[in-house]
Amino acid sequence: MKLKKAFQYQLVSGSKLLGWTVLWIIAAIIIVPIITTALVGRVNSLSVNDFLPAGLLEFSLNVFLIFYSAVTYDGFQNMIQNGIGRKTYFYSKTLVIGLLALVGSLVSVGYNLLVSPFSPVEREGAFSLETMYYHFFSNSFMNHFMPFVLLVLLTICIAATFMFIGSILGLFERRTQIALIMGVPIVSLIAFMVLASANEGVSLKLTWIVQALMWIAGETGNATAGALNPFQPLISGIVYSIIMFAGAYFFNLKLKTPR
Amino acid sequence: MTEVSLNQITKKFGKQTVLNDISLQLKPDTIYGLLGRNGAGKSTLLNILTNRIPASSGSVLIDGQTNINNDRVLGKIYLMSEANLYPNRAKVFQIFRQTAHFYSGFDFELAHQLASKFGLNENLRFSKLSTGYRSILKDIIALSVDAELILLDEPTLGLDANHRELFYRELVETYAQRPRTFVISTHLIEEIAGMIENVLLIRDGKLLLDDTAENLLAQSYSVTGPEKEVQEYTAGLNVIGHDNLGKLRSDYVFGQLDEERVLPDTVTVEGIDLQKLFINLTGQTDKEGQL
Amino acid sequence: MQFNFDSSEPLYLQVAKQIENAIFVGSFEAGEQVPSTTEISRDFQINPATVLKGMNILVSDGLIQKKRGRGMFVLEDAQEKIRVKRKDEFFQDYILKMVIEAKSLGLNQDTVISLVERGFKQK
Numbered sequence: 001m002k003l004k005k006a007f008q009y010q011l012v013s014g015s016k017l018l019g020w021t022v023l024w025i026i027a028a029i030i031i032v033p034i035i036t037t038a039l040v041g042r043v044n045s046l047s048v049n050d051f052l053p054a055g056l057l058e059f060s061l062n063v064f065l066i067f068y069s070a071v072t073y074d075g076f077q078n079m080i081q082n083g084i085g086r087k088t089y090f091y092s093k094t095l096v097i098g099l100l101a102l103v104g105s106l107v108s109v110g111y112n113l114l115v116s117p118f119s120p121v122e123r124e125g126a127f128s129l130e131t132m133y134y135h136f137f138s139n140s141f142m143n144h145f146m147p148f149v150l151l152v153l154l155t156i157c158i159a160a161t162f163m164f165i166g167s168i169l170g171l172f173e174r175r176t177q178i179a180l181i182m183g184v185p186i187v188s189l190i191a192f193m194v195l196a197s198a199n200e201g202v203s204l205k206l207t208w209i210v211q212a213l214m215w216i217a218g219e220t221g222n223a224t225a226g227a228l229n230p231f232q233p234l235i236s237g238i239v240y241s242i243i244m245f246a247g248a249y250f251f252n253l254k255l256k257t258p259r
Numbered sequence: 260m261t262e263v264s265l266n267q268i269t270k271k272f273g274k275q276t277v278l279n280d281i282s283l284q285l286k287p288d289t290i291y292g293l294l295g296r297n298g299a300g301k302s303t304l305l306n307i308l309t310n311r312i313p314a315s316s317g318s319v320l321i322d323g324q325t326n327i328n329n330d331r332v333l334g335k336i337y338l339m340s341e342a343n344l345y346p347n348r349a350k351v352f353q354i355f356r357q358t359a360h361f362y363s364g365f366d367f368e369l370a371h372q373l374a375s376k377f378g379l380n381e382n383l384r385f386s387k388l389s390t391g392y393r394s395i396l397k398d399i400i401a402l403s404v405d406a407e408l409i410l411l412d413e414p415t416l417g418l419d420a421n422h423r424e425l426f427y428r429e430l431v432e433t434y435a436q437r438p439r440t441f442v443i444s445t446h447l448i449e450e451i452a453g454m455i456e457n458v459l460l461i462r463d464g465k466l467l468l469d470d471t472a473e474n475l476l477a478q479s480y481s482v483t484g485p486e487k488e489v490q491e492y493t494a495g496l497n498v499i500g501h502d503n504l505g506k507l508r509s510d511y512v513f514g515q516l517d518e519e520r521v522l523p524d525t526v527t528v529e530g531i532d533l534q535k536l537f538i539n540l541t542g543q544t545d546k547e548g549q550l
Numbered sequence: 551m552q553f554n555f556d557s558s559e560p561l562y563l564q565v566a567k568q569i570e571n572a573i574f575v576g577s578f579e580a581g582e583q584v585p586s587t588t589e590i591s592r593d594f595q596i597n598p599a600t601v602l603k604g605m606n607i608l609v610s611d612g613l614i615q616k617k618r619g620r621g622m623f624v625l626e627d628a629q630e631k632i633r634v635k636r637k638d639e640f641f642q643d644y645i646l647k648m649v650i651e652a653k654s655l656g657l658n659q660d661t662v663i664s665l666v667e668r669g670f671k672q673k
Contacts, residue, residue, distance in 0.1 A: 002330040005361055074346065080311050081344035082361035083336065083406075085328030253328070257311040257342055259272065259303075290597055427595045435588040435598045453561055453596040473560065524654075530558025 565604030
């Protein structure tokens with residue numbers, strides 16, 4: 001396998017794309033609003049937080065990962081033209097996603113810590129996870145470390161989901177892809193509404209779903225704030241992402257160039 | 260030296276059988292002409308060889324290993340085809356670089372030389388290139404890459420006459436300097452007639468011929484003269500086609516002539532070229548030809 | 551030089567004939583180098599193996615000689631050898647064919663001889 005070469009290539013192109021995503025998001029949510037504010041003559045009302053909003057990098061990272069993970073076919077066709085098979089393509093891309101999710105989360109936590117003194121709302125972004133699992137361990141390091149692990153895992157789960165979706169979409173022509181992207185959410189929304197209105201018992205099902213979600217979040221019956229069990233989301237997240245990656249792998253092996 | 264063997268390759272798209280039980284071995288360091296009419300299955304065969312699409316059944320073995328998702332094997336092959344698989348936003352020089360990253364031994368010097376000979380601007384993005392220049396870019400890579408099996412699917416698509424000749428000149432030159440196996444698929448047979456050593460002819464998804472051009476031409480004849488005499492002479496022979504001009508008739512024969520028969524003074528026997536042989540073997544209106 | 555792919559003659563024979571003719575008319579003089587296999591292959595898009603096969607005919611005919619690492623060179627007596635060979639072939643290639651054609655036209659021997667004489671005068 002030429003995993004190293006494929007990984008290097010994917011890492012460079014992925015990092016470039018991540019860089020561009022950050023720049024575009026900065027342009028969209030910082031520079032443009034600031035210019036608009038300046039144009040209407042209210043520069044004085046700007047605070048440091050307007051220049052360095054908390055959660056900026058986290059948001060960018062997730063936008064990038066969603067996009068990068070979902071675009072399956074384009075990467076495949078370039079790899080196969082260069083003599084790289086589907087397995088190597090999948091592994092190299094998954095590794096790059098994992099690496100960028102980890103490094104990206106580290107950098108964004110650091111960034112959030114850096115800008116938190118200027119933030120009007122305390123404990124934003126990454127710290128919201130921390131508030132949930134703040135008191136589970138008696139060890140202070142673990143109480144900080146575990147939320148970070150969960151943050152990375154959450155990022156990976158999002159990426160894995162979109163990689164899974166992208167791998168399925170990669171099997172279809174562009175026109176079918178667009179139809180699926182537009183159609184599936186609309187159809188499922190309608191189906192859900194029809195089900196909800198037709199079936200009174202749906203509320204019962206919903207409570208079941210809510211309970212499951214609560215367990216995944218770490219519900220233990222302990223009412224103390226911040227004492228949710230982080231191992232429940234940890235295990236759920238790992239199982240979920242393994243399923244998603246396995247599904248993505250399965251569909252990746254079916255990729256082919258059009259006739 | 261790379262050994263390539265296709266074993267009973269069949270490919271179906273839905274109910275349509277595009278390739279039907281194709282088995283063949285490629286000799287090392289040989290220029291092959293892959294011939295067949297449009298839709299005969301040439302591109303499909305090359306796509307299966309490079310694992311761009313899966314075969315419905317059968318296997319491709321390269322140096323004894325399967326080609327399916329096998330980087331080591333796929334790295335020995337480069338397929339230049341009409342399909343545009345390079346990133347649209349990548350610039351020409353970046354595409355050279357990425358090729359060099361994956362295929363070690365990429366000849367940058369040759370690639371630059373060829374780019375300037377063909378007038379290909381290396382700073383253009385792939386999406387900005389015309390059809391002809393996309394072919395040229397992929398042709399340049401095919402000649403510069405250090406793979407042992409170079410597959411060219413309609414390499415001169417969109418190229419003008421000068422560029423077509425330039426490309427084949429360069430191909431033969433690099434081949435003379437660094438022999439490797441080429442498989443050239445084209446419908447412009449005349450352009451490659453002098454270069455190809457071995458012919459692979461596909462008709463209706465089946466491999467009809469796999470032989471040296473020399474052997475094939477040595478048993479291909481045109482028999483020309485008055486209709487009656489010609490037909491008498493060629494009766495029972497493998498006549499694959501004919502042309503008529505008034506009462507004058509040319510029968511094309513593939514296979515040995517009958518040495519016993521006396522050739523009338525009015526009838527002449529000549530060899531034919533590859534193009535003529537191809538047209539008559541693959542002509543759909545003529546069902547006389549049997550192999 | 552030109553190679554005609556439509557011709558019914560095998561390509562390697564054409565290669566040999568073309569070079570032989572070039573030597574005969576003095577395009578490549580004695581001691582001079584003939585184009586390399588690669589050059590001929592490239593310029594006429596002919597498989598190098600085919601060109602080599604043609605060249606080897608000329609080598610075995612004693613018209614050109616390989617000098618290691620430098621290429622093929624025309625031998626001193628190449629032109630003379632070609633002349634002798636062509637004289638031998640003249641009867642077979644021209645005279646016999648002419649006689650066959652003359653007979654089918656109903657021309658007798660004297661007429662043909664007088665036509666040949668006329669041809670010599672014109673040139």
